[in-house]
Amino acid sequence: MYKNKNLAIEIENLNFTYPDGTEALKDVSLKVCEGESLAIIGPNGAGKSTLLLNLNGLLKGNGSVKIFGTEINSSNLRDVRKKVGLVFQNPDDQLFCSTVYEDVAFGPMNLRLKEVEIERRVNDALLKVEMNGYKNHNAFHLSYGQKKRVAIATILSMNPDIIAIDEPSSNLDHNSQLSLARILISLLKTKLFVTHDIPYAALLCDRVIIIDSGKIVADGLLFDILSIPELLERHRLGFPPGFSIEKLKEDKNKLFH
Amino acid sequence: MKHSFLDKYSSLNSFIHKLDPRVKIITTLFFLIVVMTTSPIFLWAFLIYFLIELIILIISKIPILFILKRLLMLIPFILFIVIFAPFISKNGYAGSYNLGILRNLGDGFYNINSVLVVMNVVLKSFLSIIALILLSSTSPFSQLLLGFRKLKVPSIFTNIASFMYRYVFVIVDEVQRMVRARNARNYRGKWIWQSKVIGNMIANLFLRSYERGERVYFAMLSRGYDGDLILNYKYKMRWIDWLYLIIFSIILVLTMFFTR
Incomplete structure (x- = not known):
């Protein structure tokens, strides 16, 4: 299945235990191809976010995490973080500068790029998330949906090959969710989304893995997995009332046409 | 929830706003030192300090009401000094207190020493706070910090x-x-x-x-952070910045000279 494509992420037997003894990841193995978009779903506290933090060396568990074939170690963190962009769940954690411009420029500045290049990247990134009119605004005074989009721009400006977003749809109203989905679909990168919003995952991804209690319990094509209601139920997942696979497929078609 | 900005008027467009923040930091610090070290008996010097601030205030177009509101926060502190003023001993140096309030009262409620202490505190604190408000509302906060950074503040x-x-x-x-x-x-x-x-x-x-x-x-x-926030500083020292710095310093040095 993976032979002819470049592997973007290759995780083998990853275990992670928090200092307080919580085993967040147990023997996780996962392969993600370049250009794939993958939804990581699971109930609260399943270890989804911990998995993301392991992808660019913020947390280091036992086992190997390879990004484009190179194993993460303390000497190549800089390169890994250039390749893997993480967007955190709460945009107030992601946006810490006094203006939107400074926040989006923060990554490129740390890459020690030239000023002209930084400006170009900031403009590009803000244009992609449709926030180019807000350069000199204070991030705190934006709406939640706008903050979320700026948070994504702060990662886009670093031009990563892999972009991983924690809970892209949380706290967003319907329209903001849809406009964000359009933006996310238009990004041609390897994409990972951590969520427990199944309809949203269905809009964005073709492949899904389910994590529960630190283990990957299912991995496959999204609509295949969603059509096993017992599997979803066993892991405290399910469709919101009124949703069905048919409706999801219909919604997805609408978004693309 | 919405809050007002801390540096509300920092994006106005005036001569003072366009100055390099470094110039404003240096002149403000110099101003504070000179004000603090002026003896309270030279009342005319304080008038000059106040005039300097008034001129900057007018040029920078910051509403006076805004400054007055900010000054309110000083009142609790000054109130304490005023309350304790009667306890200041007549013959001691400034800051020495005397619990024998009755002895003090015999010479009139406030003796000249306590009046000087109160005047000293009130004048200097108001002038200093106005100077700091002017500094923080004439430069965007991030650029002000970069100014400090350029002046080698860790x-x-x-x-x-x-x-x-x-x-x-x-x-x-x-x-x-x-x-x-x-x-x-x-x-x-x-x-x-x-x-x-x-x-x-x-x-x-x-x-x-x-x-x-x-x-x-x-x-x-x-995002690749490695210990130092690298941000771009938008200002350069122009001849007008140097001129402002020099004129400001000359005025301060002159008042210093005549109040010693």
């Missing part, structure tokens, strides 16, 4: 100030949400046992801030 101080500026409203919001959630459950703060709740809230706020700090740090590391 990055740890400017970073802390920059995070404070970014997160103070987030924390205020968090407190407001906690207070609301508390009041919604019939908290009235009338009973002693309810005071425990305040302690819990403070502890809770500390934990939340601590955890947020950790998450922010992760977000920074993810």
Whole structure:
């Protein structure tokens, strides 16, 4: 299945235990191809976010995490973080500068790029998330949906090959969710989304893995997995009332046409 | 929730606003030192200091009402000095207190020494605070910090100030949400046992801030942070900056010379 494509992420037997003894990841193995978009779903506290933090060396568990074939170690963190962009769940954690411009420029500045290049990247990134009119605004005074989009721009400006977003749809109203989905679909990168919003995952991804209690319990094509209601139920997942696979497929078609 | 900016008028467009923040930092510090070291008997010198501030205020187009409102915060501090003024001994040096209030009262409620102390504190504190308000409302906060950074202030101080500026409203919001959630459950703060709740809230706020700090740090590391905030400084020293710096310094040096 993976032979002819470049592997973007290759995780083998990853275990992670928090200092307080919580085993967040147990023997996780996962392969993600370049250009794939993958939804990581699971109930609260399943270890989804911990998995993301392991992808660019913020947390280091036992086992190997390879990004484009190179194993993460303390000497190549800089390169890994250039390749893997993480967007955190709460945009107030992601946006810490006094203006939107400074926040989006923060990554490129740390890459020690030239000023002209930084400006170009900031403009590009803000244009992609449709926030180019807000350069000199204070991030705190934006709406939640706008903050979320700026948070994504702060990662886009670093031009990563892999972009991983924690809970892209949380706290967003319907329209903001849809406009964000359009933006996310238009990004041609390897994409990972951590969520427990199944309809949203269905809009964005073709492949899904389910994590529960630190283990990957299912991995496959999204609509295949969603059509096993017992599997979803066993892991405290399910469709919101009124949703069905048919409706999801219909919604997805609408978004693309 | 919406809050006003700390540096509300910092994006106005005036001669003072266009000056390099470094010039403003240096002149403000110089001004503060000169004001602090002027003896309170030279009243005319304080008039000059006030005129300097008034001129800057007028050029920079900052509303006077804004400055007056900010000055209100000084009143509690000054009030204490005034209350304790009668206790200041007649013959001692400034700052020495005398509990024998009755002996002091015999010479009239306020002796000349205590009047000098009060005047000293009131004049100097008002002049200094006005100077600092002018500094912080004539440059955008981030550029002001960069100015400090360019003047070789260690990055740890400017970073802390920059995070404070970014997160103070987030924390205020968090407190407001906690207070609301508390009041919604019939908290009235009338009973002693309810005071425990305040302690819990403070502890809770500390934990939340601590955890947020950790998450922010992760977000920074993810974007290649390696210990120094690199930001671009928009200002350059032009001839007009030098001119302002020199004229300002000459005035201060002259008043210093005549008040010694």
